[in-house]
Each structure stands twice: as C-alpha cells, then as structure tokens.
Amino acid sequence: MYSLELSLRYSPFPIAIQKKEFEDVKRIYEEIKNSMNEPLETSNLVELRCDKVQDKLIAVRAQEIISVQIYEKSSVAGGAKRPGFSLDID
Template identity: 75%
Template sequence: MYSLEISLRYSPFPLSIQKKEYEDIKRIYDEIKDSMNSDNQNSPLIELSCEKVQDKLITVLAKEVISVQIYEKSAVAGGSKRPGFSLDI
C-alpha cells in the first residue's frame, strides 16, 4: 500500500490517500506537481480518492498545495516514526 500525503497552505495537518499500486500514486503525484508548477491564474481543482477507505474523497485547490510526498506503508515496518524528515537530537 502506498500513501500520498499533501500539505496545504495555512493548514497544520496533512491530507493523505492510499493506493495499492505505485503507478497509480505516482500518476497522481505527477499531476499535483504539474499543477503546482503551472503559472495558470485559474488554479485547477484536484480530486483525490482513496482505495483503503472507499468513500473517502478529497478535493483541493492546486495553488494551496505546498508539498507532496509518496511513501510505502507496510505492516512489517512497525514503530511509530512518520515518513519525511525528522531531527534526532
């Protein structure tokens, strides 16, 4: 299972969806990245659906996305460490 997590401007909590196939999540990642790079004044809406929670739908305004990341969510990994960067002191 692969997760795609997006962070929105002025929102402290990320939004995430899960897909079974890497190709599906990578396609969505590329679509969001292209929308973020666009200089279009009319920012498109991005609609996301989740395979883990069937009725979960998220729609966001592309210009409000400030970061996006993909990570593999496996049951074997264990632990409570979140993906991304962390500072261990």
C-alpha cells in the same frame, strides 16, 4: 499499499490517501506536481480518491498545496518514525 500525502498552506495537518499500486500513486503525484507549477490565475482543482477507504474523496485547489510525498505503508507497527523530513535538535 502506498500513501500520497499533501501538506496544505495554513494547515498543520496533512491530507493523505492510499493506493494499492505504485503506478497509480506515481501518476497522481505527477499530476499534482504539474498543477502546482501552473500560474496562480489558472489554479486547478485536484480531486483524489482513496483505495483503502472507498468513500473517501478529497478536492483541494492546487495553489494551496505546498508539498507532496509518496511513501509505502508498511504493515509493521511500532515505534517507527513518521515518513518525511525531520529536524533533530539536541
């Protein structure tokens, strides 16, 4: 299972969906990247559907997306860090 996670402007919590196939999540990732590059005047609405939770539908304006990432959802639970970037300050 692959997860696609969006970070939104002015929102501390990300939005995520899961897809079974990497090709599906990669295609959506590319569509979102292209939408993010559009001029602000022609901002698109991005609709997402989750494979894991069948009734989960998300619609968000592309201009509100500030980052998008893909990661493989492993079945191993534990003390692993969450995917993404982290800042280690000692």
